[in-house]
Amino acid sequence: MVFLSNLVNGISLGSIYAIIALGYTMVYGIAKMLNFAHGDVIMVGAYIVFCAAQYWNLPPVLCVIAAMLVCTLLGITIEKLAYKPLRQATGLAVLITAIGMSYLLQNTALLIWGANPKVFPSLFALDTIWLFNGQLAIKPETLITIAANIVIMTALTLFIAKTKTGKAMRCVSEDRGAAELMGINVNRTISVTFAIGSALAAIAGLLLCSSYPQLMPTTGSMPGIKAFTAAVFGGIGSIPGAMLGGVLLGVIEIFGKAYISTELGDAIVFAVLIIVLLVRPTGLLGKPIREKV
Amino acid sequence: MKKIIALVLVLCLALAASAALAEDLVLKIAHIGPQTGGAAVYGLATYRGAKIAADEISDADNGIKVELLNEDDTHDAEKAVNAYNNVMEQGAQMIVGTTTTAPCIAVGAKAFEERVFMLTPSASSTDVTADKDNVYQLCFTDPNQGSASAAVINEKKLGTKIAVIYNNADAYSTGIYQTFKTKAEDLGLEIVSTTTFTDETTDFSVQVADAKDKGADLVFLPIYYTPASQILIASSSIGYTPTFFGVDGMDGILTLEGFDTSLAEGVMLLTPFVADAKDELTVNFVAKYQEQYKEVPNQFAADAYDCIYAMVEAAKIAGVQTGDAAEDICDNMIAAMQQLKITGLTGAMTWSANGEVDKVPTAMIIKDGKYVGLDN
Numbered sequence: 001m002v003f004l005s006n007l008v009n010g011i012s013l014g015s016i017y018a019i020i021a022l023g024y025t026m027v028y029g030i031a032k033m034l035n036f037a038h039g040d041v042i043m044v045g046a047y048i049v050f051c052a053a054q055y056w057n058l059p060p061v062l063c064v065i066a067a068m069l070v071c072t073l074l075g076i077t078i079e080k081l082a083y084k085p086l087r088q089a090t091g092l093a094v095l096i097t098a099i100g101m102s103y104l105l106q107n108t109a110l111l112i113w114g115a116n117p118k119v120f121p122s123l124f125a126l127d128t129i130w131l132f133n134g135q136l137a138i139k140p141e142t143l144i145t146i147a148a149n150i151v152i153m154t155a156l157t158l159f160i161a162k163t164k165t166g167k168a169m170r171c172v173s174e175d176r177g178a179a180e181l182m183g184i185n186v187n188r189t190i191s192v193t194f195a196i197g198s199a200l201a202a203i204a205g206l207l208l209c210s211s212y213p214q215l216m217p218t219t220g221s222m223p224g225i226k227a228f229t230a231a232v233f234g235g236i237g238s239i240p241g242a243m244l245g246g247v248l249l250g251v252i253e254i255f256g257k258a259y260i261s262t263e264l265g266d267a268i269v270f271a272v273l274i275i276v277l278l279v280r281p282t283g284l285l286g287k288p289i290r291e292k293v
Numbered sequence: 294m295k296k297i298i299a300l301v302l303v304l305c306l307a308l309a310a311s312a313a314l315a316e317d318l319v320l321k322i323a324h325i326g327p328q329t330g331g332a333a334v335y336g337l338a339t340y341r342g343a344k345i346a347a348d349e350i351s352d353a354d355n356g357i358k359v360e361l362l363n364e365d366d367t368h369d370a371e372k373a374v375n376a377y378n379n380v381m382e383q384g385a386q387m388i389v390g391t392t393t394t395a396p397c398i399a400v401g402a403k404a405f406e407e408r409v410f411m412l413t414p415s416a417s418s419t420d421v422t423a424d425k426d427n428v429y430q431l432c433f434t435d436p437n438q439g440s441a442s443a444a445v446i447n448e449k450k451l452g453t454k455i456a457v458i459y460n461n462a463d464a465y466s467t468g469i470y471q472t473f474k475t476k477a478e479d480l481g482l483e484i485v486s487t488t489t490f491t492d493e494t495t496d497f498s499v500q501v502a503d504a505k506d507k508g509a510d511l512v513f514l515p516i517y518y519t520p521a522s523q524i525l526i527a528s529s530s531i532g533y534t535p536t537f538f539g540v541d542g543m544d545g546i547l548t549l550e551g552f553d554t555s556l557a558e559g560v561m562l563l564t565p566f567v568a569d570a571k572d573e574l575t576v577n578f579v580a581k582y583q584e585q586y587k588e589v590p591n592q593f594a595a596d597a598y599d600c601i602y603a604m605v606e607a608a609k610i611a612g613v614q615t616g617d618a619a620e621d622i623c624d625n626m627i628a629a630m631q632q633l634k635i636t637g638l639t640g641a642m643t644w645s646a647n648g649e650v651d652k653v654p655t656a657m658i659i660k661d662g663k664y665v666g667l668d669n
Contacts (some may be wrong), residue, residue, distance in 0.1 A: 002506055005531075009498040054551060107329060115333030116588065117519045119526075119551035128530060137531045212495040213551075214523050218330075222493035257499040262488040263461050265499075 001135045006258045007251065012142035014250020016208050018149050020227030021234065021242035023200040026156065029237035030173045030193045033091065036098040037078060039224015040105035041198050045071045045205030046120065046215055047113055053121050060123040067202040075198025076191055083194075084187065102221070109217040120213035123206070141211040148207060152200065153243050160239075165192055173237075226253075229273045235286025244284060316356075319615040320608055322347070322601065323362040323380035325373060325400065326392030332368035335593050339392045339414045342594030345581050346601035357605060366391055370399035377403055386619050387411070387608075387626060389600045392593065394418045394464045401428040408620040410627065412604055414596035418464050422648035427623055429630055429648040431600050431639070432592075433565065435465060438540045438654065439472030442513065442563055445656045447480040449667065451536055451561070452511025456486035456504035458524060459515050463492065469515035469540055485509050490520065497527040505533045517542040522549055525556045541565060541654075545591040547662060554662045563654040565639035566595035567664045575638055592639070599637030607633050 020042060027035045045067045052063035082101050086094050126140035160166035168189045171179040180186050208223055209215050227246065234245025249269060256268035276283065324343050326336030340363055347359035362385055364376035373396030380388070387410040391397040397416035404411050405425040412429045413421060419436060422428050433441075446452060455477065460466035470487075477484055485507040488500040501524060504512050512528075512535050514521050521543055528534070539546075539562040546557050548568075568579050568589050578598060582590040610632060611625035630644045640652045656667035 002502065005502060006499070009496065009502070012498075013496045050551070110329055110333065115329075115337055116550065117334070119522055119549055119553075121551055134532065139530055208495075212523065213526060214495070214519065215551075216519075223495060254496070254499055258503070262490065262500060262503075266491065266493065 001132060002258075004132075005136050006254050008136065008138055008142065010251030010254035011247060012139065012145065012211060012250070013254060014230075014247035015142065015145040015149050016204070016211055016223065016246075017227045017230045017250050018243045018246025019145065019152065019200070019204045019207055020223055021231040021246045022149075022152060022156065022239065023197045023204060024228050024231040025234075025236055025239060025242040026200070027193055027197045028231070029239075030169045031083075031190045032173070032176075033083065033094045034098060034228070035194075035197065036095070036224070036228075037101040037105055038197065038201060039220035039222075039227070040102045040109075041071055041074060041078075041201040041220070042205040042208060042224065043109060043215075043217065043220030044074060044105060045202035046209040046219060047109060047205075048202070049123070049206050049209070050118060050120060050215055053123060063123065064203070064206055067206060068199045071198040071202035071205075072195045075194045075201070079191055079194040084190075087187075106217045106221070113217065115216070117214055117216040120209035120215050122213070123210060139211070141207070145207045145211065148203060149243055149246075152203070153239055156196075156239050159196075165189070169193060226269065229269065232283055233273055233276050235283030238283070238285045238287070241283055241285035248284075317358045317615075318356060318608075318613070319358045319360055320605065320613065321360045321362065321384055321386045322604060323364065323383070323385035323388050323390070324597070325364050325366050325376045325380065325388060325390035325396070327368035327396075328363075328365040330367040330369075332393055335415060336365065336368070336392045338591055338593035339390070339597035341582065341586050342414070342590060342597035343389050343601050345578065345585070345594075346598040349581075350601065350605055357609075359601060359605065361601075366393075366396045366400075368393050368396060370396050372396075373400050374403055376400075381407070381409065381619065384616075385409075386613065386617060386622060387604060389414065389597060389604065391416060392597075394421060397421045397428075401425050404428070408623040410619070410623045412600050412630075414600045415593050418468050419649075420464070426627055426646075426648070429644055430650055431596050431603065431642070432650070433541065433652070433654055434649050435468030436472040437649075438563060439469040439474075439515065440476035441654050442469075442515070442538060442540060443473050443476035443480055443482060445563065445667070446477075446511065446513070446538060447482055449656075451538065452482075452509075454483055454485045454507070454509045454511070456488075456507065456509035456512045456535070457484060457515070458488050458490065458497075458500045458504070458512060460491060460517075460520065461489035463516075465542065466516050473513060473515060494520070495523075497524050498531075500524070501527045501531065501533060504535070505531065509535055511536045511538060514539045514543065516540075518544065518546040518549060522546055522552050522556075525560070526553075529556050536561065538562065541592055547659065547664075548589045548591070554659075557659050558662075560659045561667060562657055562659075562664075564592055564657055564664070565652060565654060566592040567657065568595075569663050578638055595638040599635070599639050599642070602637055603630075603633060603635050603642070606635055 048067040048070045049063045052058045052066045129138040168184045172189045230245040230249040231242045234241030253269050257265040326339045328336045347361040351358045362380045366373035366376045377400045394416040415432050417432045459470040486504045537560045541564045543562040544564045607629040610629035613622045642652045657664040
């Protein structure tokens, strides 16, 4: 029973990582850049939901829509202001800009919402599900997160496979120069990618803070890094990979803490990343990249 | 026209002269603490508490003015030393700070070499005062809290099987845990589960499940209130309701925005300051703090408030004059601190030669969303 309850906790944590990892992997897969500010867009999304629910008393659905709108606008603005001017620059320059953007968002949040942590309100008015005579508790947040993961993963896969914009995204991902020559508006495609990634961040922020109801300006950073690890673990750029990597990472983290040592929880997570990268450099579901000579 | 200007000038001179005649003692005290970053909540609280005390003293017109300098150290030892250099260049005579332990150790070493008197409101590790005669603490030391908690649990028979959840990335939490463990073993208390977390931990399900599995009836939480709130939420979600026992870091849990305070019902803690207390000093302070900063002060703010009063009293005993250099008054301040007896928001205090404060921790329990003495 202890094993089962650890497994449930692991999947619960993992599905949170997965939903954040989806945003990372989506932007990386298409724009070929690591948006390290993703975790902080999640934090902004969570704050918007918090304000909408706590101060403006909006119904839950409107809270989520408000957060998605703000995050989408924020994502597009960040992309236009910080990343677009660096389109021709080296990958390293963009990476450093993204880290700078992450700190900018954190400190702006500190200015607006202050340093005091806030406890996130519970938006889902559902009760915990008890199994096996009350020995195993499943939180409704866990089920909602898993459902959201599956819906978003399917929707993203279909969007990229079936729509015209999705096709453009795949082209940009494969060869940006050639895509431009074929008349695809690369800048717009990348902006759309950021918009979708940021809207996902708003949902991830809501789900993260619903499961772990602690909200402060640094809330997004550690889950962001873990989710990035999950995305690399599953194969960065691969949408099912992000989901698989996220869930596995969550389960590994909880099992590591429960059966090895709580002190080594994070060390185990990152050790797994190193081992996976040594054995399978492209991650579990990543496509091997052939170097042409 | 010239006459008018001359008249004005003369008047100005006269005013300046009369101000100089009153000869207010101006003390330049510098506050250093984290005001941005993850620990900002503590540094902001100590700054605000100190500011209120400084303004009170300056406005009282008792011939003493406190000029409060302020620097942010972002809870980083290196930045704290830079902050220290900055305030010393601005002519600081003594330092209230630093707020958090690691920066305080770094700044304390530098201040020891340069002979600058420091009184920290909240850096509670014994490493802060060790081998440094110039650093004084106004908060309890970690060992003091750990052993006092074990003693109270034993004396009041609060639990037979104890679980501890502590932050092993934090010197404060680890320090209290270690002395708690030693004292608990001495007293024959049984610790059945010990689990840890770090500042980055979001998920507390494993720690809480371990305590529940091992049948702990009391969970000792030598941690700050933010992770404590998460532990209370995680416990309630699996229907686990032991007695929770915290230390001074638990103070603040009732004012955490969005937190369902019914979860904190029955939580016990050792704390020197209670914002709900009805004595005049506390009521005034809380009212001023709420008016200026729109929130209820925590014990960090109260400690810093007491710090300023203690420093001003000590400066009077030491005979500090306006413009005295920090290194010239340091030894006198140290001597004065050991004679000082003062009663502030956090109780009656005296200091020993090693810089540790002597005051009584009180055990409190949360009842109907308020702190009540455990003995009541």
